[in-house]
Amino acid sequence: MSSAALTIRQLNKTFRSNETATHVLDNIEMSVQEGEFISIIGPSGCGKSTLLKIVAGLDLEYTGTVLLGDRRVERPSKEKGFIFQEHRLFPWLTVERNIAGEQSLKKPEVRRKVDELISLVKLQGFERSYPKQLSGGMSQRVAIARALLRSPEVLLLDEPFGALDAFTRSHMQEVLLDIWRHNRTTMLFVTHDIDEAVFLANRVVVLDARPGRIKTIIPIDLPHPRKRTGSSFQELRKAVLHALEKLEETKDSYEI
Numbered sequence: 089m090s091s092a093a094l095t096i097r098q099l100n101k102t103f104r105s106n107e108t109a110t111h112v113l114d115n116i117e118m119s120v121q122e123g124e125f126i127s128i129i130g131p132s133g134c135g136k137s138t139l140l141k142i143v144a145g146l147d148l149e150y151t152g153t154v155l156l157g158d159r160r161v162e163r164p165s166k167e168k169g170f171i172f173q174e175h176r177l178f179p180w181l182t183v184e185r186n187i188a189g190e191q192s193l194k195k196p197e198v199r200r201k202v203d204e205l206i207s208l209v210k211l212q213g214f215e216r217s218y219p220k221q222l223s224g225g226m227s228q229r230v231a232i233a234r235a236l237l238r239s240p241e242v243l244l245l246d247e248p249f250g251a252l253d254a255f256t257r258s259h260m261q262e263v264l265l266d267i268w269r270h271n272r273t274t275m276l277f278v279t280h281d282i283d284e285a286v287f288l289a290n291r292v293v294v295l296d297a298r299p300g301r302i303k304t305i306i307p308i309d310l311p312h313p314r315k316r317t318g319s320s321f322q323e324l325r326k327a328v329l330h331a332l333e334k335l336e337e338t339k340d341s342y343e344i
């Protein structure tokens with residue numbers, strides 16, 4: 089890890105309508121190194137999705153600085169992959185065509201890259217399947233492969249496994265870590281799940297609510313593969329929980 093992949097300085101965001109102004113993000117300062125895996129956790133409505141959309145270039149109405157490498161984020165671009173909670177695949181396209189997007193599978197380099205990604209997300213044999221023939225976890229793997237085809241510098245994931253059952257979810261976390269180990273793509277991962285946040289990340293960013301500000305950043309210095317039952321894991325889990333419990337109005341939202 090050397091240079092900053094992402095720099096956020098004095099980021100403030102206020103949603104304005106005719107009568108109201110809602111200050112959602114307050115003076116966010118964060119620097120993410122290349123190849124880091126950052127989990128972002130915080131109470132509902134604290135601004136996690138808003139922060140991700142700003143980094144993605146989907147929302148430009150803010151004050152402050154957001155840099156990808158040394159370039160200002162001014163629009164969505166292929167350097168920033170975005171994965172939503174729902175997979176947003178095209179139902180009329182096969183798995184491989186969903187991944188290829190606007191690129192032609194007739195081009196050998198596209199074919200090779202798509203095949204590599206299908207193998208990386210463990211979907212061999214499903215290249216010609218349609219989204220309706222896939223489970224939720226498989227569909228999310230297609231969405232991740234689609235984002236990775238463009239070799240993004242940073243992958244932004246907004247509760248990507250939130251709609252999956254517990255078993256599939258933990259499998260998807262393993263798949264994502266495999267991808268991260270293989271590609272070393274910088275990851276910004278929004279979740280409500282403390283276990284998931286600790287299991288995946290190098291650092292867990294805990295956001296406070298109304299307005300959203302960084303409450304604390306907890307480094308997760310655990311080697312991979314991680315064991316959720318290990319005492320160090322449990323200690324870090326407690327540290328995140330403790331930070332969340334200190335936040336007003338969140339005491340009932342998280343269980344030990």
Ligand SMILES: Nc1ncnc2c1ncn2[C@@H]1O[C@H](COP(=O)(O)OP(=O)(O)OP(=O)(O)O)[C@@H](O)[C@H]1O
Pocket residue numbers: 103104110112130131132133134135136137138139
């Ligand atoms: N387009 C919008 N116009 C006005 N207010 C908005 C808009 N989008 C989001 N907000 C408000 O901004 C705040 C943060 O929303 P955001 O979706 O970023 O929170 P979140 O932390 O991702 O929430 P959750 O965990 O429930 O998904 C909320 O109070 C929300 O009502």
